[in-house]
Amino acid sequence: MDKKPSLADIAKALGVSKTLVSMVLNGKGNDNGINEETQKRVWAKAKELDYKPNMMARSLRMGRSNTIGLIVADISNSFYARMCRAVEDAASKAGYHVLFGSSDENAVKEKNLIQMLRDRQVDGLIISTTLSNNDDIQALQAANFPLVLIDRYVPNQDTPFVTSDNYGGSVLVVDHLVSQGAKRIGQLTISPSHLTSITERTRGYKDALAKNGIAYDQDLVREIPYDKIREGIGKIVPMLINPPYSVDSLFVVNNNLAVATLECIKDMGLSIPDNVRVVCFDDIDLFKFVNPPVTAIAQPIAAMGEKAVEILLHKIEHRDNANMTDKVFLETELIVRQSCGSKAVR
Amino acid sequence: MDKKPSLADIAKALGVSKTLVSMVLNGKGNDNGINEETQKRVWAKAKELDYKPNMMARSLRMGRSNTIGLIVADISNSFYARMCRAVEDAASKAGYHVLFGSSDENAVKEKNLIQMLRDRQVDGLIISTTLSNNDDIQALQAANFPLVLIDRYVPNQDTPFVTSDNYGGSVLVVDHLVSQGAKRIGQLTISPSHLTSITERTRGYKDALAKNGIAYDQDLVREIPYDKIREGIGKIVPMLINPPYSVDSLFVVNNNLAVATLECIKDMGLSIPDNVRVVCFDDIDLFKFVNPPVTAIAQPIAAMGEKAVEILLHKIEHRDNANMTDKVFLETELIVRQSCGSKAVR
């Protein structure tokens, strides 16, 4: 691979200084009173040599890389994939690129990713934190490193974040379930369960139950480990559906869990919603075609990504965010299909 | 944000040279006969100051960034999201990070992404090329820039690639359809249609038709534009299903198209497979739960990602790939469910 031309090459070829070339190519030619004629020669030579600035050098000198880091649990999960796309689009509109990593909800992996991305001089970080490593987040904050949490936040800590209104969405779910005749509503949550995206869904579920005059029963809420979804669901779902628990509805808190739940119910030879109602927090295109179509909460994923980038770039570029709302909850929407017995089709 | 400590800071604090510190921290202390005692002091001080090397500086000096670029059509598409994850895992195992971009099958965007990623000094590129910009690919090749194509390749050009056996998979599809009684098989393809991932599926379809003694009918093959899937499908599917075309089966070449097709058939009030059989090239988890479960070709996505990274890293690190197979076709698998009338359940 031939070496790429540098500023110095252009300068030498033209018999001028690197300074001049740099100024011209950065559009500061006029500000610095460089002769129009000379400017043209520089541009021409740059084109001729197909000059492309070395971003490493530029970043080193300028102390910024125009790159942001994005850490999510798993990029292959549709929810994060869509989020990723939204972040990419918003970032690229502003001239930023994105370096990403999947943490698998593993605190150690997340810690390493944060470290590696910082080492690579990303200008800021958007993290869907697994949060066991609270101190790392705090350290970033303390160092005044541009950071925005997405999907989940750290309670009682002043870190900017953008999430769905998980609480409100959950209330929507329970209200709907009750309106369809549900009496015993089980909830399938996921560990790590300390994530606010989960705790708020649990809290919403609990409050909405009370609001609807249904007693909260700890036994009907079960937590499935993130890395053992299939096994976990295979054990828990039959247990909840059969006596003595006999739930008539299942509020499933995320899409991975929902897929496994559908599978399990199918294996049990039961039918939805006759034997058990199902709602999923987070909507997926294909839910429309499942038998029966799955009622779900649609999250404003694109908006989340955009907003997170907006806040982050503001922090990066102004090094402060005094007059900016940086704790954002976005509304969700209940998409009623038929898995709760409704006649609505969508 | 406080400035991060540099090599020079450690050196100064210890009263030694930067050279020494650099050597020690890179594990070359013993090779260069640095006193054990001194080495310990360096490590201690590095830990004390929480020193992290500046990758920009290192990359600038070393001429490599330990970053690879990944360009796909759309990271939010499950197929690419899964591919992305595979690439990430394989890369990170080797100490590389991934910068990515979505091209939306748009040649100009792809061109820009290639440019930007190269500017950022990625060490190599994995591209799911849209290929209208053949010359850019060729330019990379000519410059001996480490490059591996994924999912699709450029025919008659010596660029390394890793793809599914699209031809073989398509034969599997048609054979299965015929075995289920299909007589008139339509194919829904997508533009840009010059992508080998598509042309080979078309070729496989055609050849398999001949093999099964069915006449090829140009009219039964329709191309839907990438950016107008819903509208395109909405028009084409009814047209193909109704007379005079009256297809009894639809071979849909990708997952986005399949989702739209399912929707359209549902809207028409028809049932699968009674009114029309459907097979999709590329399998998705949820196809299991669709009504009826969708028969599909499963692609070895993880293996594709891994293999592509393996070839790329070999090129990057050895600057040659003389004795390496760098044109790889990976086997696909037909997952028989019920959308073609089979009784098999999976």
Add this chain to the structure above:
DNA sequence: TGCTTTTCCTAAATCGATTTAGTAGACTTG
């Protein structure tokens, strides 16, 4: 003519690492 402005441009420092070439001093050795 002599002094001030403009106009147009440059040398050198800098960012933070790696690497090449070399050196001071202690220790061997014939």
Add this chain to the structure above:
DNA sequence: CAAGTCTACTAAATCGATTTAGGAAAAGCA
């Protein structure tokens, strides 16, 4: 004891840009 050999280290160049501080020549002005 002079020469060679180790041991343990360092100065300075380098990667490729940006930026600071400044300078020579031409033009303007009195």
